[in-house]
Amino acid sequence: MQLMAGTHxxxxxxxxxxxxxxxxxxxxxxxxxxxDGGAGNNLPEPTDLPMTPNAQPSNVVPLFGKRSS
Structure with missing residues (x-):
C-alpha cells in the first residue's frame, strides 16, 4: 500500500x-x-518497535519460551 501511495x-x-x-x-x-512521481502519499508511516539504541531488528521468531529483547 505504501508503494502504491508513492512512498519511495x-x-x-x-x-x-x-x-x-x-x-x-x-x-x-x-x-x-x-x-512520474507516483501518487501523493496520504498513508501514515508504520510505527517503530521499541528497541535499544543501535539494536538491529530481528527476523527470528521464537518457537518456544520467552521472547528475548
Missing part, C-alpha cells in the same frame, strides 16, 4: 527489514505507479 521504495525496504532495496523492487515493484 528505499523507505519501504527499510520498514520491511530487507537487506537490499533490490529485494523490495523484485518482490513488490509491480505495485509502484508508473506515472
Amino acid at each position: 521504495f528505499t523507505q519501504v525496504s527499510k520498514w520491511l527489514g530487507h537487506n537490499t532495496f533490490t529485494l523490495t523492487l523484485d518482490t513488490y515493484g509491480d505495485w509502484i505507479p508508473e506515472e
